[in-house]
Amino acid sequence: MSSRLISRYIAGLLLWPSLLIAFSLTGIVWLMQALRFVDFIINRGLSVGDFLYLTMLILPSLLNMILPIALLIAVIFVYHKLYAESELAAMQASGLSRWQLARGALWGCAVVLLITYAHTLYLLPTANRKFKDMKEFLKDNYASILLQEQVFNHPADGVTVFIRQRLEDGKLQGILVHDNRNPEVTVTMMADEATLTQTAAGSRFLLTHGIRQEMRNRQITWLNFDRYTLDIRFFTQKSMQRERGESEQYISELFHDGGNDDVLQRNKRYAEGHQRILWPWFSFALPLVAMALLISGEFNRRGMWKRLAVIAGASLAQLLAFFGLINLMVKTPFLVVVSYGFVLVLIVGSIIILTRAHLWVKQPPEHMACEG
Template structure:
């Protein structure tokens, strides 16, 4: 890479990092509220909270890296065109591909980084994030129950707590609905209670309440008052099943492309798993495709010192259109795997179109000498 190319590459690299950091920070502000709630309502330590935030980073990076590198290329090349720097480079005989080389090099780096995220770091982080969240939420000190909300415990229990004393941890106005026995659902209402740990996991001790259970013989609900009643909050079977069964975001590529034929849940979600596997292979291609297309649009046409707003708009709209089409095709491929080739065709076609624009665009001619005034003969 020549000195000029390295000069442009450094600017693009710095702009990409800045754009990515800003976008990640913005996403974290809007999506980490549920993690902050673990500190405010649940008493989770700051160290655990920061660990959870770090484990969320691969997902954020996968989402913002294509936007960051595209924004960096558009900003840097537009500035260099407006300042006349690229015009000077063209006058020195530098062609379209050499002008685009720094942006293409940055796009290749982002593509490789994206592959490392989707194929390894993202599933590893999601696994640890899920396990750590489960530990934090099942810990007594983390206060499993969120106040003012209906909390689902496993598949058969719903718990509502109106308020929690921040000092003692005592609960008030408790409602528990248990459907372990579908024929005889149980509803527990208590004025107050507290959570304690046990060998079998966390449990809630309800005080001064009533149990309501349907009597199938009489068809009536029979309330039974109590002074103290213990409600287990750990559904071991559901937790074991949840931890043993990995979601698509927690799986590595082979587990997605070749679901377990002996797992009923894998076979039920076969299309979703296979689509997610191919998505891991196609999504990292998009940053390179976007950059090639944007550079093709931006570097084509004539020089305009007033800016390239129209070409930037065309490039941005093209990227948005490809991204929207990619998401739509991925959604449809979940139900029809015959559409999987389209997931590969979109980034490849976008790349081909971008290179075609770069190679076929008219080369600018810079005059070798100043134009002569009209009517004057050469000396």
């Protein structure tokens, strides 16, 4: 059987486990993240459409991290299965080298590399931008959604909002608003109920049956009202001035020197940029290291569990070392060279092991073969 057919055979075996593991892990993590927003639907009036839109925007960041790990698990599963059923031994006995046996997985590595780069270069920052913009939109237009009950909320510096209870129809009961942004004029309002309304000028709180207290020049004035319209620009003012975070910037923006950033902020952007460049290459590094460890040495089923434990430990060590270097890069920029070298050593070292190491099927001594 030719090496090309073997590569196609192994690539076919990897396809469905990779997809199943990727979708399963993504679904589990997505569900855990989505549960954080369920309260906004049940108790705060967020629509199901907005909920689905917000949670869908989480998917690119999840897939970006999960795809290389899902491929790693699939490679370990498939090659262990081939190892345990002696298929690898039969392929090796037919004259195929370990590199030819590993080549079938490289097609999957290349596909995941391209998909992951599509995420890091475009999909990830685009989704993060839309996610943050959606949160700001909800904050601006549905401010009551973000206000928690029985908690002193601080939607902006100098503004405190307290809500006793939220009704099913969206009305708020027992509301207190304290505005201390202007030290010379402090305003406190208390009302029995409040309703969020939309006007041509923007969102407003309609307060009913309450008191407005204003302190100016150490003089307190009181105003009893049946209906009072409160401008909630304390929500929108902050969002209008919002700057894009590192996760929202494209790769060209991360490496652009604006000239106004401090050193720490610039290093954070650079670290984010280098992480996006390097992370997709773990689509090759993780599976290659696993294959180099799995099909090296002697063919021995009894020692397989030890080899799997070593592979799991090595994979975890790779991930911890990489993200550790990325975090340290913020304060120690020269570690960027170490990070690139680390990924290069993992890939090249694994290829060398797979192409040049001794045969992993133990051969009998020459004199014994002659006697036989």
